Amino acid sequence: MGVPLFICRRCGRAYPKQRYRCRRCGSPEFNVLEASHGKLVSFTEIHAVRVGFKRPLRLGVVELDNGGKVVGILDLADPKMGDRVVVTRNSNLNFIKPAD
Amino acid sequence: MSITVRWVAVLGVGISRFxxxxxxxxxxxxxxxxxxxxDAGVEQVDELVVANMASGEFEGVSGVGSILVSRLGLEPARAYKVEATSGSGGAAIYVASNSILSGMSKVALVVGGEKMTTKETPEVSxxxxxxxxxxxxAHGLTLPSLAAFSARNYMREFGATRESLASIAVKNHYNGSLNPHAHFRKRITIEEVLSSPIVCDPLRIYDYCPISDGAAAVILADINVAKKYRDKFPVIRGIGYASDTNSPIERDFLFEMPAVRRAAEMAYAASKRGPRDIDIVELHDMATILEVIISEELGLFERGRGWKAAEEGVTSLDGELPINTSGGLKAKGHPIGATGVAQLVEVSMQLLGECGERQVQDAKVGLTCNVSGFGAGVTVAVVEVI
Incomplete structure (x- = not known):
């Protein structure tokens, strides 16, 4: 399954995180949409990890085709900026894989 | 004659070794x-504002304002803590300035500090x-990893080189070597930066500020009160504060910090000064890339041009626009709650000509920029001596 996107019912702005109000128009109502395809816009390999994480931890940022950006765990052998990717959500974590 | 401008005097400063x-x-x-x-020569204050992030987490202490007001014998001054993570110092200055401008306080002590070395790096993170x-x-994101996302994105977008970011670390370490309060007094080379261990690819350990203990303090006062103590003192001519999302990856661009832009607009408008009037800057270089991004958002350089400034020496001590003369967070250190206050201490000392070996000649207008999180809350102040 993809990642949830919260789309403001009034102005259409997309948020990857649930909010009580839309930042742009103030509306409290959102539709939830499932998104999965997008473009890799940045990535890193973390060597100084927080408590409970294994090093190195490879994370990426994906700009979803439906709007909004999400962070996810990189499941790509050789990530490049601009790569077409698919984001899946599993146990409340996003995983970034190559698009078919 | 009484002055009716909305300026706040910096009547005294204090800082110890980070x-x-x-x-x-x-x-x-x-x-x-x-x-x-x-330094200020005052015996009592109306208000004591403490800037600190995590006294509870680091030392199991809360009620820092109350503890300190007693320890300093400043009762019955109003005492409390202002917390905005790394931006606590700026936020505390903002709160105290507003108290003075409203007339509720004539003299306020703002003191920021953090005790961090009680914990190991992963716990601090x-x-x-x-x-x-x-x-x-939940994904393991850290503040340093946000800087890495930002750096990779910025480098690709604007052709910035790894060396240019390293030159910011080299510059700030050089400045730190001239600052007796700095955590790092050691000068470094570009080669040392580029061969240091990777923290979050493409950024390395010398791209980031260290974990430090330390504190800094300022006495803020009503201008007409300050004039009774001194003929000449720095004033905060204008101050701005703005917030932005705490999920920075949501931003349109990973290399922007809209709250810096907004807070700077407020500070410039209030001070009737603009980016071209600024002679010295203390800004929030938690990582080298942040010095670039923040300097652009402050309007000091065009978007996509800030990375060249350190490399070309523009932001060096003897350059046209020295940035982080104290060594910045990078070399002076970043005891979280202390940082915003320490920035005002450095700019005040520079404008008064009290910086010794790292003194910038003829600096008239200074700017401070303190950031919480990765641009979640930002204070910008424009400071000048009257």
């Missing part, structure tokens, strides 16, 4: 506070990351 210190938070705060009180969005955090 680094690994044996004292606890209360003693560090007290040390700087006493220095600032002595955990404490600092608590400002971030819960879902982002």
């Amino acid at each position: 680094g690994k210190r044996s004292e606890g938070l209360i003693d560090l705060l007290s040390e700087s506070a006493v220095m600032a009180l002595d 955990e404490v600092i990351a608590s400002i971030l969005d819960e879902d982002d955090r």
